[in-house]
Structure formats: C-alpha cells, structure tokens
Amino acid sequence: MRQGLVIGDIRVQEVIRGDGRVEYTVLEPDGAIHKVPDAYLRSLTAGTSRTYAYLLVDHLRWLVMECLDFPTITFADLERYMGAVGAEYPGPFGQPWRSDKKPYRQSTLExxxxxxxxxxxxxxxxxxxxxxxxxxxxNRLPTTADRRRAFLGHTLTSMPANPIAPNGKVRRRHPKMLPEGAKQSLPGTLRWARDRMIVSWLGDGGFRVGELCGLHLVDLHLRKNADCGECREPHVHICHRETNTNRSRVKVKDAWEVNNGIVRGGTVRRASPGMIHTHFDYMTTQYPRQARHGMLLVQLQGPKAGDPLATAAVRSMLKHAGIRLKFDKVLPKEFRHTFTSEVLDAAKGNAMIAKEAGGWRSAAMVDEVYGHVDVHDPVFAAALERTWGL
Incomplete structure (x- = not known):
C-alpha cells in the first residue's frame, strides 16, 4: 500500500496488487479498512473505483455530520445530499463536511x-x-437514442433509470479549442523529438492523453497492409490495460488480443504521415535502449530515465510550452476538441466520420457537442448580414 490522500477523518487509500493492478479503498479514521464501501469498490474497474472512492468519501463524511448510517438513510436524505453538493449557496451554516470544495457541476452530479x-x-x-x-x-422506457446505440435495439423494453440524477442534462456546446496558431507554433519551442511527436499525435490523431501515454510499441501498425488485417492504412490500436506502470488507462475499453505478437481489436485510429514522421524521428534519435517495458513514451532525463512517461508530465510539458508562446495554459484535451471540430467541418457535418476518426462512443455525442455553426464562419456571417439588410 502507498500512503493515502487524507480527506477529513476518512481517506482514500491506493492499493497496488502483486500483479501491478492499482485499486482503491476507503479507510476509517483509525486506519482500518471501511469494509462496506471496500466491498463495493472491489466490484468495479480500477478507473471507476478511483472516481467512486472519492465520491463515496464525501458522502460518508456527510453521513457522519447528519448522524445517519447505511440502514437508516432514506431516499429523501439522498435527494437532500444531492442538492447540498450541487448548490452554489452553502446555507447559513456553511458546508462543514466539504468547506474547501466547490459545488459539483452537472457532469460530476451525474x-x-x-x-x-x-x-x-x-x-x-x-x-x-x-x-x-x-x-x-x-427502469424507464427506452428512447430512440437508446435503441440506436444498442445492439438489437428494436428488442429493448426498458432501460435503467436513476431517480436521484439531475434532470435536464446539459452539455457545454462550445468546448475550449486550441489557441489560434498553437498547433503550428508549439513544435518549434520543443527541445525533444519525443515532445514534438506528442504534439503531432495529439493534433493529428485526436488522442486522449491517457490513450497516448498508454500506447505500447506493439500497438503501432504504421505501415500499409499490416498483419492485423483490420485497416489497410497506417494505424494504431488503442488497448485498455490495467497494469501500465505509469497508471495511464483508456476510457473506451474495446476488447483486444495479441496473437503471435500481433495486436488485434481495441479502438483503431488512423495515423497521418506527420505522425509517422515524428515517430521515426523519436525512435531513431532518442528512444532509450534500456527501456524494457515496451511502452511508447518514456522519460528521457533524471533518475527515472527510461521509465514510462506519465500523463502529468505531458500536461506539464504543454503548459510550459504554452507559457513560452504567451498562450493560455495549453491542455491535451484542447487538441482533441480542435481535431474533432476540424474533422466534422471537413466531413460537412457527418458525425459518423468524426466519431470514427476520434474514437468517440456515439455519433450523437459528437453532433451534440461539436455540431454547431462557427460564429466566425463566412457563410454564417453572410447569412446574418443578408438578414440585417447590409
């Protein structure tokens, strides 16, 4: 076990298993394992376990403050709790169990x-x-969107419903894009071929940072007509692994396998010529020989040289590069937002193409978040000017 992160009197504890898997549990104030939430967290995957552990700790502290326990809490109490954590106004007595926390946003409430x-x-x-x-x-009746997402959706008769979930799901329709000119300017400020490859792959592949840091060399099929037979063009297989030593994980967990050293399955993402060029530059000039873990991105300096590169290091590199260019803080997700928006524009609004290009789970999400008119589009401006009689 590693030292836990203290949250009040109850804390989340990270547990590293013998096979390298990372799990999370909840400890009571005396350091003993809180058996009730621990049994629930053990039933979840590692990524979900971590998120739910911190949310459960917040709830457990509230139960203590309200003098409630698992057998005595009611549905009305849960509704009151959801209202408290999502409220902008803390009330006359503040929020003593989470006084230093901001209210949950819509996505966190869900x-x-x-x-x-x-x-x-x-x-x-x-x-x-x-x-x-x-x-x-x-349960609830399935919607048209539910039927479209499901295999054999026409046979659906019901869907699970959550009565304490917030009503009126709201998505931010204008996700933050890269600063103007950042994609072209960033490589010139970067010293390492590895960092230039990161910028190229984030920009041309639309990778999530966890996907990029979780890539292994065997996942890369950067030549035409690869042996996997799943894509004729150069591509990458994004595979979920629980045992990556840098803790990187893939959000979309499609099934995959390795047969005779060839990866098949996972999420297939096309590779651009620019991505292949920066990969070749990195592998032939900087990839360390002592790296035996088989992962793509590695640390190049310091006492941990040769170890897999963590997502925090990628975020830090982009942040400092953005500062040198006098941009706002550059985030990895901004590359993905910009990539998806540009693909959607190039595909003339075809959300299915943007979904496959960026590895999104559904075309409906792409259309809802990115399928809006750019207010700077000349066609949009011309339509307004004609309406205004200019």
Missing part, C-alpha cells in the same frame, strides 16, 4: 448519482436498507 445508486443497490442486495435499494432500482 457520476455521483450513479455512484450512490450502485452503492445502495449493492447494499440492498446484501439485505441492508432494502427499501432504499428498491426506491433507487428503477
């Missing part, structure tokens, strides 16, 4: 609602507070 529903349904299945579990374990 995740918290899913976490609490799963937790209390898990308890109800073990005979604890079955009334609350029944109140949470509801």
């Amino acid at each position: 995740v918290a609602a899913a976490c609490l529903k799963g937790f209390y349904v898990h308890l109800a299945n073990r005979g604890v507070n079955t009334e609350l579990g029944e109140a949470l374990d509801r």
Whole structure:
C-alpha cells in the first residue's frame, strides 16, 4: 500500500496488487479498512473505483455530520445530499463536511448519482436498507437514442433509470479549442523529438492523453497492409490495460488480443504521415535502449530515465510550452476538441466520420457537442448580414 490522500477523518487509500493492478479503498479514521464501501469498490474497474472512492468519501463524511448510517438513510436524505453538493449557496451554516470544495457541476452530479445508486443497490442486495435499494432500482422506457446505440435495439423494453440524477442534462456546446496558431507554433519551442511527436499525435490523431501515454510499441501498425488485417492504412490500436506502470488507462475499453505478437481489436485510429514522421524521428534519435517495458513514451532525463512517461508530465510539458508562446495554459484535451471540430467541418457535418476518426462512443455525442455553426464562419456571417439588410 502507498500512503493515502487524507480527506477529513476518512481517506482514500491506493492499493497496488502483486500483479501491478492499482485499486482503491476507503479507510476509517483509525486506519482500518471501511469494509462496506471496500466491498463495493472491489466490484468495479480500477478507473471507476478511483472516481467512486472519492465520491463515496464525501458522502460518508456527510453521513457522519447528519448522524445517519447505511440502514437508516432514506431516499429523501439522498435527494437532500444531492442538492447540498450541487448548490452554489452553502446555507447559513456553511458546508462543514466539504468547506474547501466547490459545488459539483452537472457532469460530476451525474457520476455521483450513479455512484450512490450502485452503492445502495449493492447494499440492498446484501439485505441492508432494502427499501432504499428498491426506491433507487428503477427502469424507464427506452428512447430512440437508446435503441440506436444498442445492439438489437428494436428488442429493448426498458432501460435503467436513476431517480436521484439531475434532470435536464446539459452539455457545454462550445468546448475550449486550441489557441489560434498553437498547433503550428508549439513544435518549434520543443527541445525533444519525443515532445514534438506528442504534439503531432495529439493534433493529428485526436488522442486522449491517457490513450497516448498508454500506447505500447506493439500497438503501432504504421505501415500499409499490416498483419492485423483490420485497416489497410497506417494505424494504431488503442488497448485498455490495467497494469501500465505509469497508471495511464483508456476510457473506451474495446476488447483486444495479441496473437503471435500481433495486436488485434481495441479502438483503431488512423495515423497521418506527420505522425509517422515524428515517430521515426523519436525512435531513431532518442528512444532509450534500456527501456524494457515496451511502452511508447518514456522519460528521457533524471533518475527515472527510461521509465514510462506519465500523463502529468505531458500536461506539464504543454503548459510550459504554452507559457513560452504567451498562450493560455495549453491542455491535451484542447487538441482533441480542435481535431474533432476540424474533422466534422471537413466531413460537412457527418458525425459518423468524426466519431470514427476520434474514437468517440456515439455519433450523437459528437453532433451534440461539436455540431454547431462557427460564429466566425463566412457563410454564417453572410447569412446574418443578408438578414440585417447590409
């Protein structure tokens, strides 16, 4: 075990298993494992376990403040809790269990609602507070979007519903893009071929930073007609691995396998000529021979030279490069937002093309977030001027 991150009297503890897997649990004030949330977190994947652990700690501290326990909490109490963590106004007595925290935003409220529903349904299945579990374990009629996303969607009769989830799902329709000229200017400020490759792959591939840092050399099929037979053009297989030593994980966990040293499956992403060029430059000039882990991105200096590169190092590199160019802080996700928007524009609004190019889970999400008219588009401006009679 590693030292936990203290949150009040209850804390989250990171646990490293013998096979390299990283899991998370919750410790009580005396340092003992909190058995109830621990049993629930063990049923989750590593990425979900980490997120839910911190959300559960917040909820457990609130239970202590309210003098409630798992057998006594009611549905009305959960509704009150969801209102408290999402409220902008803290109330006359403040928020003593999370006084240094900001209110949850829409997306965090949705995740918290899913976490609490799963937790209390898990308890109800073990005979604890079955009334609350029944109140949470509801279904709804499937929508047209549900049927489109599901395999054999025409056979759907019901979908799970969460009664404590916030109503009126809102997405930010204008995600933050890269600063003007950043994609072209950044490589010139970077010393290492590795960093120039990172900028190229983020910009031309639309990778999430966890996907990029989790790549292994065997995942790269950068020649035409690769042996995997899944794509004739140069491409990359994005594969979810729980045991990456740099803790990087893939968000979309498509099935994959390795047969005779050839990776098949995962999420396939096309590689541009620029990506192939920067990869060749990096591998022939800087990739260290002592790197035996087989991962693509490695640290080049310091006592950990040769170790896999963490996502925090990529974020730090981009931040400092942006400062040198007098931009705002440059974030990895801005490359992905810009890439998706540019592909959607080039495809004349075809969300399916943008979905496949960026590895999105659904075309509906691409259309909802990115499928809007650019207010600087000449066609848009001409339409307004004609309307205004200019």
